[in-house]
Amino acid sequence: MKLLVTGGAGYIGSHFLESFIDSESGHDSKIWVIDDLSGGHSEFIDVLRIQAKKRGVAEFHFDKRSLLEEEFVTRLVKDVNPDVVFHFAGKISVGESVKKPDLYFNNNVKTAKILLSALEHTQCRQFVFSSTAAVYQPSFDQQPLREEFPLGPSNPYGENKLQVENMLEHAAKQWGLGVVVFRYFNAAGASPSGRFGEWHEPETHLIPLLLAKYDETDKFKVFGSDYSTRDGTCVRDYIHVSDLASAHVKAVQYLKACKSGFEIFNLGTNRGVTVLEMLNAASVAVGRKIPFDVVARREGDPAVLVASAEKAQKILGWEPKHSELNHILMTADRWMKTLAAIQKR
Ligand code: UFG
Numbered sequence: 001m002k003l004l005v006t007g008g009a010g011y012i013g014s015h016f017l018e019s020f021i022d023s024e025s026g027h028d029s030k031i032w033v034i035d036d037l038s039g040g041h042s043e044f045i046d047v048l049r050i051q052a053k054k055r056g057v058a059e060f061h062f063d064k065r066s067l068l069e070e071e072f073v074t075r076l077v078k079d080v081n082p083d084v085v086f087h088f089a090g091k092i093s094v095g096e097s098v099k100k101p102d103l104y105f106n107n108n109v110k111t112a113k114i115l116l117s118a119l120e121h122t123q124c125r126q127f128v129f130s131s132t133a134a135v136y137q138p139s140f141d142q143q144p145l146r147e148e149f150p151l152g153p154s155n156p157y158g159e160n161k162l163q164v165e166n167m168l169e170h171a172a173k174q175w176g177l178g179v180v181v182f183r184y185f186n187a188a189g190a191s192p193s194g195r196f197g198e199w200h201e202p203e204t205h206l207i208p209l210l211l212a213k214y215d216e217t218d219k220f221k222v223f224g225s226d227y228s229t230r231d232g233t234c235v236r237d238y239i240h241v242s243d244l245a246s247a248h249v250k251a252v253q254y255l256k257a258c259k260s261g262f263e264i265f266n267l268g269t270n271r272g273v274t275v276l277e278m279l280n281a282a283s284v285a286v287g288r289k290i291p292f293d294v295v296a297r298r299e300g301d302p303a304v305l306v307a308s309a310e311k312a313q314k315i316l317g318w319e320p321k322h323s324e325l326n327h328i329l330m331t332a333d334r335w336m337k338t339l340a341a342i343q344k345r
Contacts, residue, residue: 001029001252004082004124006067006115007089008033008048009040012130012187012244014196016086017048019245021055025252030059032080034073035089036066039200043342047195067111070118077118084126084252087115090160093204094134097157098300108160116171126178126255128248131165133185133237133268134158138302143272144237146308147183147264155300165264172262179261180251185237185268185307187244189328190335197335198241206275207238207329210282211336214291222275224297227304233275235304237268240322240331250316265316268307269323278325285329 003020007013008031017033020026031052033045045062052060065072067089090108091097097104112129119127136145137152153159171177188207190197198208214220225232247267254263273281283290312318322328 001025001084002080002082003029003031003084003086004077004080005031005033005086005088007035007040007087009035009037009042009044010088011198011200012184012241013040013086013088014044014048015191015241015245016088016248018051018191018193018196019242019249021048021051021057023249025249027056028058031057032061032063032076032082034063034065034067034076037064039092041199044196067115068106070114073114074118077115077122081122082124084128084255085115085119085124086128086248087112088130090130092157094155094157094300095204095298097155097160101156104156104160108157109163112164112167116167119177120171120175125176125260127168128180128182128251128255129164129168131161131181131183131264132158133183133266133305133307134302135162135165135183136305143304144268144270144306144308145266147266147311154302169262172260176260178255178259179263180255181262181264182244182247182251183264183266184244185239185266185305187241188238188332189240189242189322190331191242192331194334194338197339198332199339206236206278207282207332208336210279210290211286211333216291220279220290220292221295222279222292223295223301225294226297229274229303231274231276234301235272235274235306237271237306238273238278238323238325238328239268239320240328242322243267243320246321247312247316247318250318254316263315265312266307266309267312268309269320270306270308272304272306273325281325282329285326286333
């Protein structure tokens, strides 16, 4: 099997590749990774390359290029003629997307358009797309969210992802592309191997920020405590990144069997955790108090996002196996220590 993986040096992409290489399908496969390293890390590629060699992957290629380089992407896609594309690449911060909508449009929508146009004239008929819970309408108060619930993103990041979902649905209808869209809820934790984890610069996500060191002069900031939730802070559904990775491995088997069509799956746990609950759990996990201040809401944050992942369970036979809060926090904390050592080198 020939795989083209965009954003394979990033947080979720690298965890997927680690799982895929270790899976039965990984052996003998040929893998091309494209990542501009604006959010990904060459250190992950180095580790994956070694793992690929050990596990009998037939070919492993990496190009540090941007998906905005249309000529390059078109040529690469034509030359590789992949069986399946995993499209992880993209900008991922809700807050930043509100401040820089054009940057987000270019990196999330224009890139997908370039990739799809390049694919249309190849044999590739399988595409797996990383979408988000941010596509749902935040004012819709029925939770957990099911895939058919009303859409209406409250920030440019969610809007971008929805635009790409729509483009993919057209491609599925018009030229028979087989598409799996995964709407991730809050990706969290790190590989138990200790080799990969969350590494964003700057870091904006709750768990890695909670695990940093705070004191009375530099406190953790809780963004808003006046939401209509059980303790006033936002509720999210934290799903371990290894569980996200395993869903992608299942998508390969699913697409092979069904060949065409367009399916969307939520990937979450059905469990909502507030910011303060996570703060308390993190404090217990690391054995120290986390001093905090409540500050203003962060623009674009919906109050509650919790997944119903029933469809993924039924159709893909997928279920979260690593998303227990303590495991998420312990693996994230272990990774943070590895990351600190990498950054010191
Ligand atoms: N938060 C704080 N303080 C911080 C950082 C975060 O209170 O310093 C809060 C946020 O306001 C939010 C929650 O912690 O309520 C989680 O925030 P994250 O930034 O970790 O994650 P988001 O929910 O904003 O976004 C993440 C992904 C998106 C995805 C979304 C779907 O980054 O890609 O989950 O739920 F769309």
